[in-house]
Amino acid sequence: MSKNVIADRAMKSLSACKSLWAKSERSDGSWVALYTHMADSADVALKLLYGWLPGGTMEVLERGSNQDIAEQLLVFLAAAHDLGKATPVFQLKPHISEDLCSRVYDAGFPEAYQIRGDDWNRVKHALASQLILEKYGIDRSVAVVLGGHHGKFPSKKSADTVGNAYKELLGFDSEQWRTAQRELYCYALELSGIDESALKQVKLSHAQQMIYTGIVIMSDWIASGDGDVKLPERWDIVDVDFDNTPYDFDFKFGFTASVVQSMVIDALVDSVKPGIMVIEAPMGSGKTEAALAGAEIMASKTNRSGVYFGLPTQATADGIFSRFTQWIDKVSDHKPHSIFLAHGKSAYNRNYAEFRQYDVNAEDDSNGSVYVNDWTNGRKKGLLADFTVGTIDQLLMCALKQKHVALRHLGFANKVVIIDEVHAYDAYMDSYLYKALRWLGEYNVPVIVLSATLPPATRQKLIEGYLGKGVSEQVTEGQGFRSHKVTLPPPDWARSGAYPLITYTDDTVVKQLYPAADPKRAAKVNIERFGDTDIEICEKLEDVLADGGCAGVIVNTVAKAQKLANELSERFGHEYVRLLHSAFISIDRTEKEAELLNLLGPPDSVERPHKLIVVGTQVIEQSLDIDFDVLFTEICPIDLLIQRIGRLHRHKRAVRPAGLTLPKCYVMGCDKFDSGSAAIYGEYMLMVTKYLLPDSLYLPDNIAPLVGAAYGESVEPPDCERELFGAAKEKHKARIEEKETSACEFQLREPNQGRSDLTGALDYDKKDSSDKNGESTVRDGENSVEAIILQLTKGKYRLLPWVDEGKIIPADSVPDSYMAFTLAGCKIKLPMFSKIWNIDETIKELEGKGAHLARAWRDSHWLNGELFLVLDGESKASLCGETIKYDKHTGLTVEK
Numbered sequence: 001m002s003k004n005v006i007a008d009r010a011m012k013s014l015s016a017c018k019s020l021w022a023k024s025e026r027s028d029g030s031w032v033a034l035y036t037h038m039a040d041s042a043d044v045a046l047k048l049l050y051g052w053l054p055g056g057t058m059e060v061l062e063r064g065s066n067q068d069i070a071e072q073l074l075v076f077l078a079a080a081h082d083l084g085k086a087t088p089v090f091q092l093k094p095h096i097s098e099d100l101c102s103r104v105y106d107a108g109f110p111e112a113y114q115i116r117g118d119d120w121n122r123v124k125h126a127l128a129s130q131l132i133l134e135k136y137g138i139d140r141s142v143a144v145v146l147g148g149h150h151g152k153f154p155s156k157k158s159a160d161t162v163g164n165a166y167k168e169l170l171g172f173d174s175e176q177w178r179t180a181q182r183e184l185y186c187y188a189l190e191l192s193g194i195d196e197s198a199l200k201q202v203k204l205s206h207a208q209q210m211i212y213t214g215i216v217i218m219s220d221w222i223a224s225g226d227g228d229v230k231l232p233e234r235w236d237i238v239d240v241d242f243d244n245t246p247y248d249f250d251f252k253f254g255f256t257a258s259v260v261q262s263m264v265i266d267a268l269v270d271s272v273k274p275g276i277m278v279i280e281a282p283m284g285s286g287k288t289e290a291a292l293a294g295a296e297i298m299a300s301k302t303n304r305s306g307v308y309f310g311l312p313t314q315a316t317a318d319g320i321f322s323r324f325t326q327w328i329d330k331v332s333d334h335k336p337h338s339i340f341l342a343h344g345k346s347a348y349n350r351n352y353a354e355f356r357q358y359d360v361n362a363e364d365d366s367n368g369s370v371y372v373n374d375w376t377n378g379r380k381k382g383l384l385a386d387f388t389v390g391t392i393d394q395l396l397m398c399a400l401k402q403k404h405v406a407l408r409h410l411g412f413a414n415k416v417v418i419i420d421e422v423h424a425y426d427a428y429m430d431s432y433l434y435k436a437l438r439w440l441g442e443y444n445v446p447v448i449v450l451s452a453t454l455p456p457a458t459r460q461k462l463i464e465g466y467l468g469k470g471v472s473e474q475v476t477e478g479q480g481f482r483s484h485k486v487t488l489p490p491p492d493w494a495r496s497g498a499y500p501l502i503t504y505t506d507d508t509v510v511k512q513l514y515p516a517a518d519p520k521r522a523a524k525v526n527i528e529r530f531g532d533t534d535i536e537i538c539e540k541l542e543d544v545l546a547d548g549g550c551a552g553v554i555v556n557t558v559a560k561a562q563k564l565a566n567e568l569s570e571r572f573g574h575e576y577v578r579l580l581h582s583a584f585i586s587i588d589r590t591e592k593e594a595e596l597l598n599l600l601g602p603p604d605s606v607e608r609p610h611k612l613i614v615v616g617t618q619v620i621e622q623s624l625d626i627d628f629d630v631l632f633t634e635i636c637p638i639d640l641l642i643q644r645i646g647r648l649h650r651h652k653r654a655v656r657p658a659g660l661t662l663p664k665c666y667v668m669g670c671d672k673f674d675s676g677s678a679a680i681y682g683e684y685m686l687m688v689t690k691y692l693l694p695d696s697l698y699l700p701d702n703i704a705p706l707v708g709a710a711y712g713e714s715v716e717p718p719d720c721e722r723e724l725f726g727a728a729k730e731k732h733k734a735r736i737e738e739k740e741t742s743a744c745e746f747q748l749r750e751p752n753q754g755r756s757d758l759t760g761a762l763d764y765d766k767k768d769s770s771d772k773n774g775e776s777t778v779r780d781g782e783n784s785v786e787a788i789i790l791q792l793t794k795g796k797y798r799l800l801p802w803v804d805e806g807k808i809i810p811a812d813s814v815p816d817s818y819m820a821f822t823l824a825g826c827k828i829k830l831p832m833f834s835k836i837w838n839i840d841e842t843i844k845e846l847e848g849k850g851a852h853l854a855r856a857w858r859d860s861h862w863l864n865g866e867l868f869l870v871l872d873g874e875s876k877a878s879l880c881g882e883t884i885k886y887d888k889h890t891g892l893t894v895e896k
Contacts, residue, residue, distance in 0.1 A: 017180035019107035020086055021100050023224060031100060034086060035187060038079045040223040041216075042191045045078035048215060052234055055303030057413045060207055060443055069194070073142070073202060076192035077212055078219040081149045083188070084128025086181045089169035109176050123166050126150045130759075131163045131170065132181050136196075141204040141757040148213045148758065149220060151404040156760030206751040207442040209758045214410025218384065234305035235337050235386050242269045242297055252330040253289050259515045260500055261290040267504060267513060268297040275505035276437070276447040276466040280454050282500065282521060282700040283646030287450045288320070288420070292327050295416040298446035306337075306386035306415040310395050312424040316622055318590075320420075321389050328387055340385035383411030392419065392429070396778035399435035401746050401762045413443040422462070423451045423639050424622060427736045430458070431743035432778045434465035435750065441466040442751040452646065453639035453703060455711035459503060460494035467508060468750075499704035517700050520652075525645055525663045525697040530632070532668035534567040537632060540666065541568070541613060544630050548610045549657040550600055552628035554620050554644050555668075556636060557676035558583045558831070562890050565615040572613060574889070580616040583891040585789055587803055587825040593624060600626035603651055620647060627651040629660040634677060635669045637685040638692055638710040642703055667693060684732035687725055688715050743778075785830045785842050787869040788823055789886055797853070797870070800826065802888050812856050820862035827866070828892055830879075842880055843867065 022037035049058075049071060061070040084090065091104050105111050130147030134140060140159075147154040163170065171177025189196055204212065247265050249257040257265065260281050268274055277294060281287050295307045309324055321341060328337065383394060384407070395417065398408055417440060425433060440447055449462055489495075493503055493510050502513040530540065541551060553568075555561050558581045565579040580592050599609055602625065614620070614628070621643045627650040633641065649656075649663040669677060670693070673686050688710050694702070709715060717725035748761060755761070790809060791798045797809040804822055809815055815823065830842065847854070850868035857863040869884070871877045876885045876895075883895040 015183065016107045016109070016176065017086060017183045019103045019109075020091055020180065020184075021103070022082055022085055024096060024100060034082060035184065037082060037223060038184065038188060039191060041081060041219045042075050042079035042188070044219040044222045045075050045215065048219060049074060052305075053215070054234055054236075054305035054414050056444065057211060057304075057410075059303070060211055060413065063205065063208065065202065069198060069202070072192045072194035073199070074192075074212065074215060076188050076194050076199065077142075077145050077216050079188035079191045080133065080185065081129060081146050081216050081220055082125065083132045083146065083181060083184055084125035084130075086132075086177070086184050087123070087125065087128050087169065087171045088174075088177060089123045089166070090125045090128070109180075110174055123162060123169050124150070124154075127154045127158060127162060128170055130154060130159065132185065134163075135172070136185060137200045139200070139203050139757075140759060141209060142199075142202050144757045144759050145204075145209060145212045145216055148209075148406060149216045151217065151407070153213075153758045153761045155763050159759045204757075205442075206755075206758060207439070210406045210409040210439075211413055211443075213406035213758075214408075214413075217404070217407050218410070221381075235299070236305065242300060247293060247297065249289075249293060252293070252327065257289075257293075258286050258518065260502070261286055261293060263502060263513050263515050264290045264294045265297065267502065267511070268294050268301070271301065271504070271506040273444075273507040274298050274301055274446050275441065275444070275507070276449065276463055277502065277504035278449045278451070278454070278459055278462060280451055280459070280499060280501045280503075280704075281515070282517070282703065283452045283643065284650055285452075285500070285518065285521065287452075288323065291418045291420070291448045291450055292324075294448050295418055295446070296331050298416045298448070302416075302444060302446050304414060304416050304446065306388070307418065308383070308388045308390070308395070308412060308415045309418045309420065310390060310392040311420045312392055313619070313622055316421065319593075319624070324387070324389050337387060338385035339387045339389075340382040341389055381407070383408055384414075385411075388415070392425065392433070393778050395419065395436050396429060396432035398439055399432045399747050400778060401748055401764065403762070405748070405762070409439065409443075412440065413445060416446045416448070418448045418450070420450045421622065422449050422458070423453045423643070426739065428739040428743045429778060430461075431740045432747065434461055435747055437462060437465040438468060438750045439748075441468055453642050453707045455639070455707055456490075456494060456496070457711060460490055463494075463503065463505065463510060467505065497704050497708055499700055501704075521700070523649060523663055523699045525648060525665055525699060527693060527695055527697055528664065528666050529670045529693070530666040530668050531671075532634065532674070534564060537564065537668070538567060538571045541632075542571070544659060544664075545611055545613075545657075547658040547660075549629040549660045550609065550612045550627075551614070551630045551632065552620065552626075552644075552647055553613060553615045553632040555615070555617060555634045556674065556680055558617055558891070559893075560634075560674070560676060561615050561617050562893060566890070568613055568615065572611075576611050576613055578612065578614045579889065579891070580614065580619055581891060582617065582619055583828065583831065583893075585800075585826045585828045585886075587822070588888055588891075590825075596624060596626050600628070601651075602627075603653055608653075620644070625650070627653070629656050631663075631665045633665060633667055634674065635667055635686055635689055636677065637681055638689045639707045641667070641689060641693075642697075642699075642706070645697065645699070665697075682728070682732050682735060684725075684728040685710075687717065687721070687728055691715050691717055785839060785846070785867065786827050787830060787846055787867040788863070789826045789828055789869050789871060790823065791871045791873070791875065793873045799823070800871075800875070800886070800888070810856075811853060814857055814860045815863070817862075820857070820860045824862040824866075828869075828886075830869070830884075831892065831894070838880070845880060 018033060018035060020034040021031045022034040023032035058070065061074065065073075088109070091109075092101055126149050127147050129149070130140075130143040133143035133146060144153060147159065163172070167173045171181065189199070247269070249261065249265065260279065264277070264279065268277070274297075279287050279290055292307075298304070299307065309320060311320060318341075325339065328339070382388065388394070388411075394408075395412065398405065398412060402408075419433075422433075437447065447466060491510070493512050496503075496512060498512075498514045500515045500517060502515065504511055530536070537553065545551060553564065555564060561579060561581050565577055569577045578592065578596065580589070580596065582589075584592065596614060598606055599612060600606065600614070614626075618640075620626070621640060624647075626647055628648050631645060631648040633644045635641070636644070645665055648665055670690050673683060677686060692706055692709055692715060746764065749755070789800065791800060791806070797811045798806045799809065799822060800806065803826060807819070809819060809823065814820070846867040846869065849870060853868050854866070858865075869877055869879070871886060874885075875887065876883055878884075884892065885895055886892050
């Protein structure tokens with residue numbers, strides 16, 4: 001029997017509740033009956049179930065029940081989500097039109113209710129829906145799905161008290177309202193076909209509650225829209241038989257698989273239930289391609305319908321985007337699939353913007369394999385797209401007490417997750433990562449982790465976090481009063497110092513593979529400790545670049561990079577020096593990165609200059625595939641130092657300048673740590689690097705031993721520095737503990753820990769915590785402000801002189817889409833430029849100075865809600881008592 005026939009038959013059993021409304025403000029001025037919206041939502045849920053939701057996610061919902069019950073429950077919850085609207089507190093809201101209220105009264109509902117102004121805000125209809133289900137004997141683990149369908153699960157206090165405290169507002173003391181609620185409850189039962197007695201026996205795990213809630217939210221949003229939503233067809237590769245059809249690596253990537261890549265593919269093809277895989281291999285060894293190939297096989301084996309590729313920064317995410325889309329073209333199942341670039345500045349990525357909206361009714365297939373789907377292209381819904389590239393923040397927020405977290409979990413549950421450069425995350429971020437991995441493990445989401453420099457202890461935490469095992473498991477030895485807890489030593493796979501190394505799980509079994517290092521990529525890097533004054537650096541560069549060459553100089557702070565680049569430009573000439581750091585507007589930074597890739601990228605795509613000096617910060621170690629003949633780097637933790645060295649002789653070249661044929665790295669600041677470096681990394685980690693730093697570094701052989709020693713607390717300082725080292729170590733431990741404690745404040749609990757249901761899951765432990773604080777960054781550090789930079793000269797607002805020739809911007813009307821897009825690309829993160837810097841004061845001052853622009857441009861989706869920093873004709877502005885200047889070559893500076 002068709003769903004429409006069932007809905008029609010069920011509707012005949014309704015009487016008074018037909019007058020109840022669900023939506024009062026449609027675009028055409030009409031209203032939607034509650035029972036109609038229920039049927040629409042149930043219909044959307046069915047379409048999602050059979051046309052969008054992948055089998056792997058459905059398997060999570062089927063645990064503890066059979067397939068029919070899981071499907072029926074999904075449709076029931078989608079239909080019943082707005083039961084709480086069948087209450088006087090909702091139907092008789094103060095601002096509702098008299099016509100709608102009259103319909104309710106004319107249907108025989110009591111008129112004596114006194115709905116005060118704030119009552120309808122105290123008793124949310126989502127919570128009312130949950131309470132109605134609980135009144136009918138439905139377990140709270142099921143009912144809470146309705147309570148959370150507006151993005152936030154009810155607090156435990158409200159769930160326990162509102163039903164009794166507000167009986168009259170909920171209609172629980174009125175026969176007419178109770179009858180209407182019962183009619184609609186039975187209507188949802190009939191729409192779904194679920195047996196009431198079976199429904200009362202259902203209890204859901206935390207993972208199931210999250211996924212059901214995400215789907216109900218999605219169904220509600222789609223059913224509430226004015227038009228049809230064109231969702232893409234799911235990526236379906238479950239029919240691929242990799243056991244009998246060899247994986248065609250050459251076709252998909254254009255070259256023959258390496259040893260690491262081949263072993264990843266073979267291991268996953270042979271696995272029965274792939275879980276998490278950690279790939280540790282040298283820089284430039286093809287880990288990205290190994291992960292993409294592995295993701296395809298994992299998606300097939302576990303019935304997933306997409307891939308998420310998470311990276312440490314916006315720049316690295318932008319850098320992988322084109323490679324990612326090229327891979328999708330190769331693995332496409334000849335259907336259009338949605339893609340989303342998930343980070344705060346994705347709108348300014350022109351490659352992403354070029355993916356036009358695909359018309360699913362179009363007969364031609366000229367759009368390729370991926371497109372930007374209008375419905376999934378947004379902050380809350382973007383992760384529902386099939387393929388997502390983004391910063392790691394998107395995954396870390398799965399562990400954050402944040403509104404609509406269930407929708408985020410749904411997006412990740414459908415995918416294979418790749419986490420790149422995991423070594424780049426600090427203790428604060430790691431705390432979120434381990435919690436997020438625990439949830440992914442509960443969903444059986446396949447995960448691939450990539451790193452060139454991973455401490456063994458981190459490897460253990462990643463895998464045991466995913467599996468749900470304690471990192472420091474304890475057992476009880478002895479009996480009675482003689483018993484005591486003993487911490488077990490790490491398992492062999494956790495202690496392994498092999499490199500390269502592939503560690504992976506097949507169901508709950510942990511396995512390891514030991515690929516042979518590529519002898520062609522083996523290298524000896526000579527290390528020289530070096531002073532860090534500008535004069536010393538300039539003189540040494542003059543010496544080593546006497547016959548030409550391309551040098552990289554990496555320092556740890558933007559201010560130091562700017563100062564050094566200025567000194568080098570005066571010594572060598574501006575044409576021989578380039579500067580790259582995070583304090584450039586998006587347009588300028590993109591242009592600078594493109595230029596460096598063109599000058600210093602892979603040999604087959606560049607025209608390498610005779611002489612060039614690139615000064616930069618950590619952005620160089622994390623993002624660009626560029627190659628230096630010689631490297632100068634400020635001291636930093638040993639694993640990050642190795643990452644920086646990965647840009648030294650990165651590519652094989654037939655000829656290098658005389659004296660630079662062998663890779664050499666000068667490490668600056670070993671004798672006295674720069675205050676900025678100490679603030680970023682801590683003195684302890686810098687001291688560890690200082691003591692471990694060899695005269696010659698053999699790659700890749702030395703990578704694992706050095707990283708293991710640095711994070712294994714086995715470093716012994718010289719006697720003269722033992723006390724200083726000990727104090728720094730204690731400060732480091734306290735700092736880590738503080739970060740982890742701070743990170744836990746707004747984290748979700750692990751699944752199935754402490755509660756039987758998700759009621760109260762988003763409650764904060766501290767009484768003064770707010771939603772705004774709860775949605776704070778998952779990165780540790782000071783809050784920052786971003787603003788769009790423009791100029792005001794001769795009474796006219798303009799783009800910066802070098803951006804689109806400094807065109808005039810209309811100040812009293814909305815700029816056209818091209819101008820607005822260009823302006824949005826002039827956004828920059830403002831530094832904490834003063835000891836008395838205050839984020840609230842900064843925002844207030846920017847809002848005041850840019851109020852006119854904000855009002856005139858609020859109808860532009862590019863510019864609405866943005867802050868504006870207006871420079872004068874000299875490219876300067878006063879802000880919070882400081883003078884700020886922006887220069888195309890130097891970036892943002894604060895004048896002293």
